[in-house]
Amino acid sequence: MxxxxxxxxxxxxxxxxxxxxxxxxxxxxxxxxxxxxxxxxxxxxxxxxxxxxxxxxxxxxxxxxxxxxxxxxxxxxxxxxxxxxxxxxxxxxxxxxxxxxxxxxxxxxxxxxxxxxxxxxxxxxxxxxxxxxxxxxxxxxxxxxxxxxxxxxxxxxxxxxxxxxxxxxxxxxxxxxxxxxxxxxxxxxxxxxxxxxxxxxxxxxxxxxxxxxxxxxxxxxxxxSSYMKFDIAELLVDQPFVAMDILRDAGLEASLHGETVHVSLESYESCQDEIGRILKNAGLTIKGIEKVPPSLEDVFVTLVEGRE
Ligand SMILES: Nc1ncnc2c1ncn2[C@@H]1O[C@H](COP(=O)(O)OP(=O)(O)OP(=O)(O)O)[C@@H](O)[C@H]1O
Ligand SMILES: [Mg+2]
Missing domain, CATH: 3.40.50.300 (P-loop containing nucleotide triphosphate hydrolases)
Structure with missing residues (x-):
């Protein structure tokens, strides 16, 4: 057989x-x-x-x-x-x-x-x-x-x-x-x-x-679907690298996705304003922010960072 x-x-x-x-x-x-x-x-x-x-x-x-x-x-x-x-x-x-x-x-x-x-x-x-x-x-x-x-x-x-x-x-x-x-x-x-x-x-x-x-x-x-408990906010900003560092310094989980920055959040709706505030205080302008479905990369980054 x-x-x-x-x-x-x-x-x-x-x-x-x-x-x-x-x-x-x-x-x-x-x-x-x-x-x-x-x-x-x-x-x-x-x-x-x-x-x-x-x-x-x-x-x-x-x-x-x-x-x-x-x-x-x-x-x-x-x-x-x-x-x-x-x-x-x-x-x-x-x-x-x-x-x-x-x-x-x-x-x-x-x-x-x-x-x-x-x-x-x-x-x-x-x-x-x-x-x-x-x-x-x-x-x-x-x-x-x-x-x-x-x-x-x-x-x-x-x-x-x-x-x-x-x-x-x-x-x-x-x-x-x-x-x-x-x-x-x-x-x-x-x-x-x-x-x-x-x-x-x-x-x-x-x-x-x-x-x-x-x-x-x-x-x-x-x-x-099963491993991604978080919402993903996708940000369009002028300096994605800098924005990522600032968000990480503020204790958020942020990663680069092409030209955009992805941030995993407990709830997109309740954190959206705070992200805007953090970046604005650092002198960065958000050109766009939206909730997106998690990509495999988000799952990967979240799972691996969760272990480190
Ligand atoms: N012959 C060896 N002697 C000692 N340590 C080894 C040996 N081969 C691999 N390792 C160690 O085992 C671990 C796993 O290595 P491995 O090459 O399997 O990783 P990997 O997942 O293929 O990584 P990459 O994505 O970089 O290719 C590493 O820490 C590596 O340094
Ligand atoms: Mg290998």
Whole structure:
């Protein structure tokens, strides 16, 4: 019988000496799901992914990836997953084609499929005309697509992507997410970490970790509605950075959202005037203030700051 879950772990823990990087994490990821694994820097995302990929051994806990046991079947797991590490693991001095050749060797792509899979990567990454160029000469977005292609040359059913879009431009990010959605549409499971909340919104389900522990989980809309007890005031001001600092000094929870400042409040109606007063006293003019529905970023900031 095929398991319902692509990833199922219980109590997964990783200690480095006295320091606990991942602390008794339970996760279930359904087959075909786009699963977003979020958390601030150092939360333990990459460490968790490396344990799931069989690259480092857990300190304790149990679980399966693709139905294979993380303790006893790491080699089987490696054959069934694709892994794109946080720093794309391409060889910069080698050409595009040489990288594809190298990874198809690593992943034991069968001889009769090699030609077809290599052509598939060149096409998927839209990189045909650069195939003889060294990777170091490629733009970030191209490198990223090539790294994804190389990670899934062997057509694994489960794909781990560790911050695949960090440092690439918005258009490339969008194209990359189109690829992720296509893969999920074909029934593949995508386990992805990101710091971009607009991307997190594209995931079917999210787990947020902080200092190695899970602090929230659900679909993006569940997270927005159940974890956001506060009202959000969105302010348009001349100097958003300065305004944010002033509001924080006044004891409010304020963060930047593009050109605007978001403030979480117990009640928008009863605090609106006070915000106006605080900023006016500091010599700033509010050009606009309104109550907005919480974004995932608001939820993230509120949950993480609540813990710190
Ligand atoms: N090999 C190691 N030895 C000691 N500490 C480590 C090791 N690898 C990671 N850590 C620590 O474990 C914690 C979690 O690191 P990890 O890389 O998993 O975080 P992350 O959530 O991926 O962060 P980021 O968003 O910055 O990539 C960090 O405090 C990190 O310094
Ligand atoms: Mg990381």
């Amino acid at each position: 095929v398991d319902e879950y692509a990833v199922e772990i219980k109590g997964l823990t990783k200690k480095f000496g006295d320091f606990t990087a991942v602390d008794r994490i339970d996760l279930k990821v359904r087959r075909g799901e786009i699963f977003g694994f979020l958390g601030p820097n150092g939360a333990g995302k990459s460490t968790t992914i490396k344990m799931l990929c069989g690259l480092i051994m857990p300190s304790s806990g149990s679980g399966t990836v693709g139905g294979f046991d993380i303790w006893t079947e790491p080699e089987e797991i490696k054959m069934n997953i694709g892994y794109m590490s946080q720093r794309f693991s391409l060889y910069e001095e080698l050409t595009v084609m040489e990288n594809i050749d190298f990874f198809s060797g690593i992943y034991n792509v069968p001889r009769n499929k090699k030609k077809q899979r290599k052509a598939w990567v060149l096409n998927m990454a839209q990189i045909e005309e650069k195939k003889d160029h060294p990777v170091k000469t490629l733009a970030g977005g191209l490198k990223q697509r090539l790294a994804l292609g190389c990670a899934i040359l062997h057509e694994p059913p489960i794909i781990f992507l560790d911050e695949p879009t960090s440092g690439v431009d918005p258009l490339s990010r969008r194209n990359f997410w189109r690829l992720i959605e296509e893969m999920a549409g074909e029934g593949k499971t995508v386990f992805v970490t990101t710091h971009y909340m607009d991307e997190a919104d594209n995931c079917h389900r999210l787990v947020l970790i902080h200092r190695g522990k899970i602090i929230a989980e659900g679909t993006p809309s569940e997270l927005r």
